[in-house]
Amino acid sequence: MTALTERVLRGLRRFNDAHPWDHNAHYHPWILRQLPRRAGVALDAGCGTGDLARLLAGRVGRVEGVDADPGIVARARALTPAGAPVAFRVGDVLAGAPRDRYDVVTCVAVLHHLPFADALTAFRRCLAPGGTLVVVGLFRPRTPTDHLLGAAAVPLNAAVGWLRNGGRPAPRPVSMSARTRPADMDFGDIVREARRILPGARLRRRLFWRYTLVWRRP
Structure with missing residues (x-):
């Protein structure tokens, strides 16, 4: 890496730190489009501050939101209007979910913190027949395609941050209070393991260092 490239990357990092935006929330409208028009009960696994x-x-x-961090769950409850059909609890997303309970399960930027196969198996078990699982996750770049998408995302990330913050420096959103740790599985491994556990699952690489998975239980 040349000295010029290093300076450019440092400059972009400083710019992005000054103009942050929530990459996960960017995919919330897409998640909603994957769901049936109406559903009975949903689980948001690793709910964070409860935006989704x-x-x-x-x-x-x-909607039931579950997260392992008591402070985050308290914040989610405080941000939720009284009377909203949403309940938050502190817990392990892999433990205690009754079989065939949920019509919708969502999981955003959490799966790489969990044992991958165990998590997908737990989601499959708790999803009701005909229910929908939607995952937005992180993967470790390995192939030329991965690195090309990552490179394309760098200037777009800066542009989106600039536009969303009106060109002004801004504090980090509450939903980004903790930095996400890097993923250790590459996309190919994710696809192979996911389709072994969830036959017919649809997976795609996405911009902003994410992938998506959609599966409907027969």
Whole structure:
């Protein structure tokens, strides 16, 4: 890497730190488009501050959000209007979910923190027949395609941050209070393992260092 490239990357990092935006929330509208028009009960696994869970409440009769961090769950409860059909609890997303319970399961930027196969197996078990699983995850870049998408995302990331913040420096969103740790599985391994556990799952690489997975239980 040349000295010029290093200076450019440092400059982009400083710019992005000054103009942050939530890459996960960017995919929330896409997630909603994958769901049936109405559903009974949804689980948002690793709900964080509850942004997605509150959006799901407009499409689902009842939403349960679960996260392992008590402070984050307390923040999610505080941000949720009284009377909203959303309940948050502290817990392990892989433990205690009853079989065949949920019509929708969502999981955003959490799966790489968990044992991958165990997590998908747990989601499959708790999803009701005909239910929908939607995942937005992170993967480790390995192939030329991965690195090309990553390179394309760098200037777009800066542009989106600039536009969303009106060209002004801004604090990090509450939903980004903790930095996400890097993923250790590459996309090829994710696809192979996911389709072994969830036959027919649809996976795609996405911009902003994400991939998506959609599976409907028969």
